[in-house]
Amino acid sequence: MRTTARNRRWPAALGTAVLAATAGAAALGASAAAEGEVPEGRVEFATQCLAPQEAGVPPADGPTTARISVDDPAPRVGDTVTVTYQVLSTPARGPADGALPADVLTPTGRVLLAGAQQGEVTVVGARRNDPVPPGAPLPPVTMTGTFTVTAPGALTLAPGDYALHTAHPAAPETACTPSGTTAVPVSAHLTAAALPTANLRSVFPAAAHGGPGATVRVTAAGFPPGAAVTVAGRAGAAGTADRVTVTAGALGAAEADLPVTDRATTAVIAYEGDAWTAERGSGPAAYTVIDDTPRPADPPTTVTAEVTATVAPGSLTMTQAGRDLTLGTVAYGTAAAVPGRIGTVTVTDARGGPAGWALTGKVTDFTGPGGVRIPGASLSWTPACTSAPGSRSTCTAGSAGVVGPEGALLASAPDGPSAGGTFTVDAAVTLHVPPYTPPGSYAAVLTLTLS
Template sequence: MRAAAGSTRWSAAVGLAVLAAATGGALGPPAAAEEETPPGRVEFPTQCLPSPETGLPPAEGTTEARITVDHPAPPRIGDTVTVTYRVAGTPAADAAGATAPAGVPVAAGRVLLGGAQEGEVAVTAVRPTAGAEPSDTGPDPEPAEVGPDATAEAADLVLTGTFTVTAPGEITLTPGGYTLPTGTACTPIGPSAPVAARLAAPALPRPNLRSVSLAAAHGAPGARVRVTGVGFTPGAPVTVAGRAGGAETADRAPAAADAWGRLAAELPVGDPATTAVVAYEGPVWTPQEGSRPAAYTVLDPAPAPAPAPVPTPAPPGGLSLAQAGAAITLGAVGYGAGGAAPGRIGTVTVTDTRGGPAGWTLTGRITELTGPDGVPVPGAALSWTPSCTSAEAAPAAPSAPAAPSAPGGGPDGRCTPGSPGPVGPQGAVLATGAGAPPAGGAARFTVDAALSLRLPPYTPPGAYRAVLTLTLS
């Protein structure tokens, strides 16, 4: 160790040899290049008071010190960190030949903790006990012969200690007072010494226990749904909002958690795009600060009842159809798994009064399935299983010859259902029929079909529409 400028130089020949062995090496790290300050190196004004038995005078001057921490990565709460306090220069005079019993501190000091964690670290250098294993860096150096006017510089004084990280955030380390092997006590003068080292401990991850439940899972546009929740930060402001997939909708209401982190609010739901309700702290919903979505469906307003269909009588020599109810309502599909929504078309009656062998074909095609705001549903597919029966054909004139059968239909005005399978936008055959009896004869056919609309998994809840068009030719 060297004395700071303007102070009496000192060395403890025996004491320094002991310190070198206690810290695992004779000297500190290589000196920094000229004009370069090693990390953690600071200077601060110090007053040093020797013990009375040394007969040395008090001294004031500058302490040159360096603080480093030994940890392979940013420490976490509960980790132990080793702190090294290296005194490279001191204003104190030293009494040569100072020794201490084996196994007790020959020097000590304090490192002050600040920032996220308050406290101090006790650092010491201990003389090894007799028979201790030698350092792997070589034997202890021989004590230097130091006279009254000696100018040789000795090794730095190295003190070590440990502390346990107890708080997240930045922790500062500041050099405090230290006691030399001679018993000289040195303390900073005036304000505390500058911060020499910093380390940051990350915060422990917090589980997100926020959750909400709804008093109703669906409602008409504008209905107010009661929202209750638990697991929020006590007293924190909370936003309750509608959500559609990965985005918020126009539905929003402010709320606040009580002293137990509970939430109670009413959310007016008027946006037809809303498929779920969430509650969150902060400016936007995040998985860490918000609840999981609770499913909610905005019901369509009740449609006006459709007028009862009026069958159109077929004029002589014509081909016509009538359907019992044009609107088709399919069943519901569970959210998440997807599946088929069952249904049935309104029964179709085909009347053929043309006479002759000209048969007929009834086809259907469907538009793309769309949800709220006209958003299409990829992967949706409609299939049907047609059925067809024929009524008794009206009697033909006695002198009229029998009509031949039309392709696809049976004799005497019978019809044939189309093949089961998908309908699609290109269309599919629902039924075909043979020609009606000639000379004023008439035939009637009843056509029906069971429907199955397959929806992909996780189709958002809501009402979906498509147009099924039947064409008779």
């Protein structure tokens, strides 16, 4: 009955690449055998290959030797992975009563995905082969296809059905499916990573200074609802004993009254967990403890008059002229470096303390039509920084290089006995667009952080 069914569809198969698939073959490939796997290498599985009755070739049962490989074993969610399916040897044979000429063999097949992502990948090969003598085994073939990663975690790839279509009247198509009771072994593995998430945690003191022991109202935002948030003082890079723990509300914000008793405190931070980390904590907000201890009175015999003036510290702030940046246009098919320039950033340091500052930037992937991405690491910059006349600090531009999602230093000023001033920061940017990037508009988010 199977041969009759294939005879009925044969005329429609002439001149086309046909993928033969059966429910039984899909079930065999969907789960890799625990025994007999050869990770990232050659595998062998029992196969039955059926040719049309007109070919004069009986069903061929025997082992298929195959290998599956991927171009990226560690992609991220949203990436496109290219899969190569090589049939190194097959029990299928050419027609018994005639030779197959060169370049008439077109292979198609399926690669079965399991693990973090289920499904299959259709693969197709070029019509390319040496002449095949009558009744001789069909030659090795190579097929490729692509799929998009949709979930993080470990994935396995196993060979599935394949069809060898010749576009030759004597043997239009030979379909090969896994057979037997043993599952088809896994031939390749990959591990997909989730896309990185931005840390939006931040802290806002109601005042930038106070006397020893003063209580400052602090607002922490960007935390998970219900999280235990610790608000604490910091002296440079070290924490102080000043701390209080509150619970974030439904919107991820919390308010705390923090008594600041350590005279060395230079900043306030907020974080989750036992200690501050870059992933679960906010950046520091400047805070200065002003020593207002009264001086002892002069002896009565001394007539003096003390004149006192107070210089109140300000804040560390930045402004930017024109935040949005539009790059040029690239012709499809070419690899190009598209130039641009960020809006000028003005950093004002009016804190009056010894702390320096750092301005960093990071950029997300560029997302275009259909979810196609240009990696954020394709954007590089050449920073420049100028200190205004009279500034107490001298700013230094960051190194030229890749910005990317991990971030890079745009400019900084060091700690010093008396820091402060106004600084102008610029950067020329270049986006390296890969060749044959699909047409469309690609957008990313460039985040600048001053701390």
